[in-house]
Amino acid sequence: xxxxxxxxxxxxxxxxxxxxxxxxxxxxxxxxxxxxxxxxxxxxxxxxxxxxxxxxxxxxxxxxxxxxxxxxxxxxxxxxxxxxxxxxxxxxxxxxxxxxxxxxxxxxxxxxxxxxxxxxxxxxxxxxxxxxxxxxxxxxxxxxxxxxxxxxxxxxxxxxxxxxxxxxxxxxxxxxxxxxxxxxxxxxxxxxxxxxxxxxxxxxxxxxxxxxxxxxxxxxxxxxxxxxxxxxxxxxxxxxxxxxx
Amino acid sequence: xxxxxxxxxxxxxxxxxxxxxxxxxxxxxxxxxxxxxxxxxxxxxxxxxxxxxxxxxxxxxxxxxxxxxxxxxxxxxxxxxxxxxxxxxxxxxxxxxxxxxxxxxxxxxxxxxxxxxxxxxxxxxxxxxxxxxxxxxxxxxxxxxxxxxxxxxxxxxxxxxxxxxxxxxxxxxxxxxxxxxxxxxxxxxxxxxxxxxxxxxxxxxxxxxxxxxxxxxxxxxxxxxxxxxxxxxxxxxxxxxxxxxxxxxxxxxxxxxxxxxxxxxxxxxxxxxxxxxxxxxxxxxxxxxxxxxxxxxxxxxxxxxxxxxxxxxxxxxxxxxxxxxxxxxxxxxxxxxxxxxxxxxxxxxxxx
Ligand SMILES: Cc1ncc(C[n+]2csc(CCOP(=O)(O)OP(=O)(O)O)c2C)c(N)n1
Ligand code: SF4
Numbered sequence: 001x002x003x004x005x006x007x008x009x010x011x012x013x014x015x016x017x018x019x020x021x022x023x024x025x026x027x028x029x030x031x032x033x034x035x036x037x038x039x040x041x042x043x044x045x046x047x048x049x050x051x052x053x054x055x056x057x058x059x060x061x062x063x064x065x066x067x068x069x070x071x072x073x074x075x076x077x078x079x080x081x082x083x084x085x086x087x088x089x090x091x092x093x094x095x096x097x098x099x100x101x102x103x104x105x106x107x108x109x110x111x112x113x114x115x116x117x118x119x120x121x122x123x124x125x126x127x128x129x130x131x132x133x134x135x136x137x138x139x140x141x142x143x144x145x146x147x148x149x150x151x152x153x154x155x156x157x158x159x160x161x162x163x164x165x166x167x168x169x170x171x172x173x174x175x176x177x178x179x180x181x182x183x184x185x186x187x188x189x190x191x192x193x194x195x196x197x198x199x200x201x202x203x204x205x206x207x208x209x210x211x212x213x214x215x216x217x218x219x220x221x222x223x224x225x226x227x228x229x230x231x232x233x234x235x236x237x238x239x240x241x242x243x244x245x
Numbered sequence: 246x247x248x249x250x251x252x253x254x255x256x257x258x259x260x261x262x263x264x265x266x267x268x269x270x271x272x273x274x275x276x277x278x279x280x281x282x283x284x285x286x287x288x289x290x291x292x293x294x295x296x297x298x299x300x301x302x303x304x305x306x307x308x309x310x311x312x313x314x315x316x317x318x319x320x321x322x323x324x325x326x327x328x329x330x331x332x333x334x335x336x337x338x339x340x341x342x343x344x345x346x347x348x349x350x351x352x353x354x355x356x357x358x359x360x361x362x363x364x365x366x367x368x369x370x371x372x373x374x375x376x377x378x379x380x381x382x383x384x385x386x387x388x389x390x391x392x393x394x395x396x397x398x399x400x401x402x403x404x405x406x407x408x409x410x411x412x413x414x415x416x417x418x419x420x421x422x423x424x425x426x427x428x429x430x431x432x433x434x435x436x437x438x439x440x441x442x443x444x445x446x447x448x449x450x451x452x453x454x455x456x457x458x459x460x461x462x463x464x465x466x467x468x469x470x471x472x473x474x475x476x477x478x479x480x481x482x483x484x485x486x487x488x489x490x491x492x493x494x495x496x497x498x499x500x501x502x503x504x505x506x507x508x509x510x511x512x513x514x515x516x517x518x519x520x521x522x523x524x525x526x527x528x529x530x531x532x533x534x535x536x537x538x539x540x541x542x543x544x545x546x547x548x549x550x551x552x553x554x555x556x557x558x559x560x561x562x563x564x565x566x567x568x569x570x571x572x573x574x575x576x577x578x579x580x581x582x583x584x585x586x587x588x589x590x591x592x593x594x595x596x597x
Contacts (some may be wrong), residue, residue, distance in 0.1 A: 042446025047311070048457070057455045063442035065314045066457030068337050071307035074299070078311025078319070079442070081269055081295040086444045104307070107300035 010036040014058045021221020023211040024052060026178045027120060028059055031091070031189040034195060035062065039224025044087040049078045052091035052126040060091075073108040076115045087115040087198060094135040095125045098158045106163070112169030112203040116194045119160060119206060122213040123232060130216030134158045137235055141214070157235070161208040165241035171203030173242040177210040179228050193245065202244050210236060254389045255280035255419040258322070258348055259288065261396035264427045268294040268317040271308035273297065273301055273327060275472050276360050277416035278350035281322040302327040306334030313343035314456040316441025318400055322348030323364050324416075326357065327549050328374075335409055336375030339473075340458035344403030346396065347381070350419040351472070353578045361578015362416035362504060363460040367555035371532045376500075380477045382410040382484065383531040387507040389423035395529075397428060404435045406480055413531060415551065417504050417580065478534055487526040487535035491517070495524030497594055498541065499586065500560050502528045503551040509549060511583035512590070521596055531556070539563040545594050546570045549586060583586040
């Protein structure tokens with residue numbers, strides 16, 4: 001029989017701890033595939049966040065460093081400045097990057113740091129049990145906004161790709177989703193371009209991906225996809241916001 | 246040995262780092278430490294290294310973590326408020342068992358405090374500062390030459406024990422100009438950094454490397470923390486450093502680190518002229534604290550610090566309750582004169 005699909009060598013065989021239906025796994029797979037396809041696994045260093053992806057150093061099949069909450073872009077800066085001929089990426093959640101680590105993300109972009117940042121926006125703090133994130137939508141219920149996010153008290157969500165696309169040092173900024181086969185193919189193209197940006201020495205590269213958290217949204221995996229499509233896609237800026245090619 | 250040159254303490258620290266093979270520096274400006282970052286902003290790239298002026302001390306220490314994980318010699322420097330911001334990162338670096346050098350040119354605290362010299366960060370440096378069960382090796386120089394020597398030593402100790410090493414100075418030492426001569430290179434045999442990330446293709450065994458400190462398994466985590474404990478015990482045994490000045494026949498001893506230890510030597514000379522048998526113990530390693538130095542048969546110790554009294558707790562632990570341990574401190578950037586200390590010796594020990 002013809003083998004038409006195989007698990008990428010970009011990921012290890014360690015069983016992941018993600019909840020059923022969580023789209024973190026899809027994002028892992030496409031990053032792994034790209035690193036394998038581009039033959040980069042042996043020369044890549046990944047930096048993991050604190051959040052649900054805090055164990056991802058076990059899953060990506062390359063050298064990995066674990067960062068403190070929010071500091072992955074700074075740690076990646078330290079790695080890249082020490083090993084300038086290597087490929088360096090971070091994988092960060094929305095609490096990690098858009099709240100506690102906003103300064104590190106923005107300044108890595110401002111310096112035009114030659115790293116690739118993958119930003120997973122699930123509009124909630126997954127790891128800690130579903131609290132409000134800076135990306136939580138207006139009126140969205142979380143464990144720290146039980147009556148829905150109040151715009152008066154908690155303000156508006158941050159649209160990180162839009163913010164970062166204003167920064168000169170950022171060479172490639174894209175914003176996609178992983179809610180359908182079509183969007184997954186698109187997301188893979190974005191991530192591929194982001195790594196190409198780094199390899200070409202053009203500057204900071206960043207891909208934001210809308211992702212689900214069925215567990216803390218209190219929805220089935222299918223309903224979570226629907227919720228993302230109906231609520232997050234209309235709210236967030238999507239597409240390639242900045243590119244050099 | 247290089248040639249003798251006149252240098253500011255902070256610049257000597259920076260140059261010593263370059264000569265010790267420091268390849269990356271990440272910092273954020275702050276008085277009275279800014280000469281370190283200013284010097285390295287041009288000198289490091291000249292020497293083939295990388296320099297980043299980070300957006301904050303928080304970012305800087307995390308850049309250090311990334312760089313240290315690659316196995317290169319790396320350093321960050323700051324003054325007290327900046328050191329407070331670095332504490333989380335230091336805890337992570339200690340947990341990841343990464344070598345790096347930290348410089349704290351202390352100023353007065355708490356809060357924004359003052360720009361004058363102080364030693365109020367002793368507790369933070371020596372007792373932890375960040376969260377969890379970890380230790381930082383802390384070295385305290387008292388001259389510009391010693392600052393340069395200890396920075397070089399700090400890089401070796403960091404590599405030897407895979408641990409952060411702090412060089413704790415103060416505003417006086419940072420700004421003071423003295424003659425310095427840089428020692429040529431390390432004579433120590435240091436372990437190969439086989440654990441460093443480089444890209445898995447670079448590793449002889451083809452295995453990937455992971456640098457992390459996340460444990461969900463309590464049994465495994467306990468084993469790791471116990472391993473840290475064993476390492477720290479080994480450091481306590483092997484790395485106690487101190488200087489003694491006229492202690493052989495001394496009846497009274499001043500205990501002071503850094504600037505205070507230096508001033509105390511002048512006090513001893515004055516006291517001896519008056520027939521008071523005074524000596525000095527100057528702790529150089531603050532952690533591990535030089536407990537061994539205190540096995541002395543004397544009538545009393547006077548601990549002198551530029552704080553409300555922090556090191557005195559370790560002096561008391563080392564001395565036990567057999568001998569009185571007195572305290573004299575100045576704060577807020579004020580520094581005692583040798584005469585002032587002599588007065589204190591006489592007063593505390595009834596020698597008038
Ligand atoms: C300094 C610090 N503050 C808080 C935490 C607790 N914490 C761990 S993960 C997290 C948020 C994770 O959310 P996100 O980044 O959105 O990632 P997700 O888990 O949703 O993938 C928080 C607040 C921590 N580990 N460290
Ligand atoms: S808590 Fe949410 S983000 Fe985390 S693994 Fe579960 S579904 Fe995914």
